[in-house]
Amino acid sequence: GAGVSQSPRYKVAKRGQDVALRCDPISGHVSLFWYQQALGQGPEFLTYFQNEAQLDKSGLPSDRFFAERPEGSVSTLKIQRTQQEDSAVYLCASSLGGLREVADTQYFGPGTRLTVL
Amino acid sequence: GNSVTQMEGPVTLSEEAFLTINCTYTATGYPSLFWYVQYPGEGLQLLLKATKADDKGSNKGFEATYRKETTSFHLEKGSVQVSDSAVYFCALKDDKIIFGKGTRLHILP
Numbered sequence: 001g002a003g004v005s006q007s008p009r010y011k012v013a014k015r016g017q018d019v020a021l022r023c024d025p026i027s028g029h030v031s032l033f034w035y036q037q038a039l040g041q042g043p044e045f046l047t048y049f050q051n052e053a054q055l056d057k058s059g060l061p062s063d064r065f066f067a068e069r070p071e072g073s074v075s076t077l078k079i080q081r082t083q084q085e086d087s088a089v090y091l092c093a094s095s096l097g098g099l100r101e102v103a104d105t106q107y108f109g110p111g112t113r114l115t116v117l
Numbered sequence: 118g119n120s121v122t123q124m125e126g127p128v129t130l131s132e133e134a135f136l137t138i139n140c141t142y143t144a145t146g147y148p149s150l151f152w153y154v155q156y157p158g159e160g161l162q163l164l165l166k167a168t169k170a171d172d173k174g175s176n177k178g179f180e181a182t183y184r185k186e187t188t189s190f191h192l193e194k195g196s197v198q199v200s201d202s203a204v205y206f207c208a209l210k211d212d213k214i215i216f217g218k219g220t221r222l223h224i225l226p
Contacts, residue, residue: 105163106163
């Protein structure tokens with residue numbers, strides 16, 4: 001695949017349900033990022049992986065949010081006991097190098113739009 | 118903390134008009150600066166970037182210059198097209214990427 005892919009593209013959940021969002025980064029990319037984009041806002045950082053290591057999870061809004069990348073490739077963002085305020089587009093991005101490489105470009109997936117009823 | 122402020126939209130222009138979208142930043146270090154674009158129904162795409170002061174990023178007729186003295190990275194285009202209609206995000210990268218709120222641009226034929 002040429003780019004970052006995410007699935008599902010759309011997810012409707014009832015309040016209290018658990019959801020899992022998947023990200024397939026560009027093959028060989030070391031870094032993987034998750035962002036949350038509320039309606040009419042810019043993306044906000046959630047968490048960062050370098051290979052399989054989660055190096056920064058400072059943006060995760062609560063302990064209901066959990067992300068993993070067990071083999072350093074595909075990543076899953078899990079939200080437990082969803083709330084209405086979790087409704088947003090969740091974006092995944094990957095980059096070839098590590099976070100400290102200032103000129104490195106992040107490539108974004110199309111996002112998963114989560115609606116919590 | 119680091120932050121990005123960009124002009125609020127929507128911005129509506131006629132085709133072939135000159136475009137400026139203002140962006141200023143606050144950062145403790147020396148971040149890289151970016152403009153991303155989100156076309157209708159598509160994901161975020163990198164439009165241009167600059168990694169140090171006085172660098173000029175350019176792509177598809179768009180330009181932005183990293184101005185450390187005014188902490189700005191304004192996006193400009195000399196003659197916009199209908200196909201430029203999109204949402205534009207200014208961003209900085211220090212230890213993580215921080216985005217502005219986005220500016221929606223409408224170009225009328």
